[in-house]
Amino acid sequence: MRMSKLFFHSLREAPAEAELVSHQLMLRAGLIRQVTSGIFEYLPLGMRVKHKIERLLREEMDRVDGQEMVMPVALPAELWRKSGRWYAVGDDLMRMKDRTGRDMCLAMTHEEVMADLVARSVNSYRHLPIVMYQIQTKFRDEPRPRGGMLRVREFTMKDAYSFHVDQADLDDYYPRMYEAYFRVFRRAGLDVVAIESDMGIMGGTMAHEFMAMSDIGEDTIVQCRGCTYRANRQVASFRKDPPPAAEPLPMEEVHTPGTDTIAALADMLDTDTAQTAKALFLVALLSEQDQNREQFVFCVVRGDMELNETKLTNAINAVHLRPATEAEIRVVGAEPGFGSPVGVDRGQVMVVVDDLVCESPNLVAGANRPDWHYRNVNCGRDYGADLVTDIVNADNGHACPVCGGELYLQRGVEVGNTFKLGTKYSESLGAYYQDEKGDSHPIVMASYGIGVGRLIACIIENFNDEDGIQWPLSVAPYQVHLVCLAPAGQTEVWDKAEALYGELSEAGLEVLYDDRQERAGVKFNDADLVGIPLQIAVGRRGLAQGKVELKLRRSSERHMLDADNVCGELNPHLQAEQAWLDDLLALPVPD
């Protein structure tokens, strides 16, 4: 490609709205442009990168028996009503009506349509298993898009779906897809970790998230220093070490003016926050099975712990949680800031207590009247619970649930996920098959997603320096950036550059040829910004020695190549660029 013809306008300064390096570089290098919040255009260079990633995805999906197809973006509400997600999903689902007034939506994922397709076409065990995938546009009306391509509303996703006769067959297949995911990310230059995760609104029995570890990530990953345990903080458990058992002491009231925080309370009573119980008031929207009613939830966690809303949501089978208002809190007989499970109206509230609280004797808890607390409150004796379970966050320094080692927190970007869905969608959309005996069973289903734009952003976050992007060869928009340094009059240099452009292209290389009438500095800077791995500079100075200059973008190494054998001498460097990706790919796939 000749740069003189390329739709390309580099920016010397990044637009003010871009904070993340990846976002700034994508804009400055002319890969993308934002149209409105969370909605982007891919410009020609960005499109090349996108195609490279899509090619990787196709190759790896095909390797695990995936068959490519494509589903529509605009879908009838009917399918989403059948699965229940028309109601379960909130405003993230972009809803609209067609001209006849029929409810429609833009697909945010395709479990329903896929299950519907299979329901209509597959009816025998002989047809299973099936794996299908697509690389297609998703729309999710995010409340807050952020970080450039990190969280957007419209995006390209590779989503794959597999269908099996039973759980065992899925369990058998799943590791193949899991490995394919590692291969995709590693071939793109990214090392990732796979972690246990929450199922969220997908439903199902088990899920993994593939995380690119990075401080810009929106997810928190809990990892063990001693073993391989890792999980999303939303679901991470930890070993809770209860304090020594003690004889329950008589409960007594204590005057604690102004102590409406745990820290102030522990301070005044000269005790540890671990000796206190914290009350939290939430209102849960319960699931459809529970008639979508609102339920006041009274949570008790130890003062040194944080409530984990995902765990709580799952524990009580809620659709949504919100903080209770002061008025709601008073109605059930509690006092904001001095709330206590002792004496609340059990008829109106659901009391959920973290299991550690029940094993911690003689805690300080609120007295449900301003400026007063109780000492020596004991779960079971002084108040009852509707549910006792783990509802708190794992934190730095907690003990690993597997080996007891020290846990630590790190941020990560979710670049992919896999869900064992079970039969939720098969049953609701009628995807059943007949076995050898003629008995009917719901098809066991799984889905697997990778966000293309987010992956590109992660790659750039990982591979950049102060001058620009440093693409891994596998996903670079072009392999070679040929730069002609000559001013207009130097025909012998131009002739050589033109000849080289032909030769390199002829040799099957993807060449971006800077034939613009620009000064050398501009071309060098644009080349560094765009970040193609191999830069070849053709100029009078080198040609006088019969040489052209090769610069490796990642290492900044320079080599003089024989101008008459550029292809030959370039080859080892190309192979070296590929080699480190191969090394990454060769690493064992973690469990």
Added chain:
RNA sequence: CGGGGAGUAGCGCAGCCCGGUUAGCGCACAGCGUUUGGGACGCUGGGGUCGGAGGUUCAAAUCCUCUCUCCCCGACCA
């Protein structure tokens, strides 16, 4: 939805507090000339509903009201 910040030329910004000719600067863009291996220089030029709508005033980018958009933190996140 809560908190914070910002909208002035394609990009980066100044001007606003304290209202007053044709709204400025750098980069980018066009023409001419000189330059030509790490973001050149000179001259000339084009490009603006000052986010929008109301209002105050002799006069509004500037003051007031409403509103839209974008960014950041939080909530949310299939």
